[in-house]
Amino acid sequence: MKEQPPENFVIGPATIHDIQLFFGDEDAERLDEFSTWEDVAVASGFFPSRTQAMKNGWGGPIPVGWTERGFGRLTPTQFKHKVFVLKIGP
Numbered sequence: 001m002k003e004q005p006p007e008n009f010v011i012g013p014a015t016i017h018d019i020q021l022f023f024g025d026e027d028a029e030r031l032d033e034f035s036t037w038e039d040v041a042v043a044s045g046f047f048p049s050r051t052q053a054m055k056n057g058w059g060g061p062i063p064v065g066w067t068e069r070g071f072g073r074l075t076p077t078q079f080k081h082k083v084f085v086l087k088i089g090p
Contacts (some may be wrong), residue, residue: 005045007081011035011062012088022066022086033088036061037069044083046071064089 008028010019019028031039037060041053053059064087070079 005043007044007083009035009040009043009083009085010088011085014086014088018086018088023084028086040069040083040085041071044071044081046081062087 006027006029008023008026009031010023010028011031012033014030022028029043031043037058038050038053040062041047041056041058042050047053047056047058062085067085067087068082069085070082072080
């Protein structure tokens, strides 16, 4: 069976308490504090490379805090997949 790509990401020095507060018992993949939307798109399996992600509008910095972003639009308000990102600021 094919493994499900991650949909929860933690960027920066988050504690276990932070992760449990935002994601509960679900797993969250950690990325380094310099990660961008391109890195999240590749890590989640949406695109094979950072360049391809950037060409499809997944470029730029991730804001500090909690962010939800969809991919693969089903309707104007619904998406096939979503990623949830918690970025801890300085």
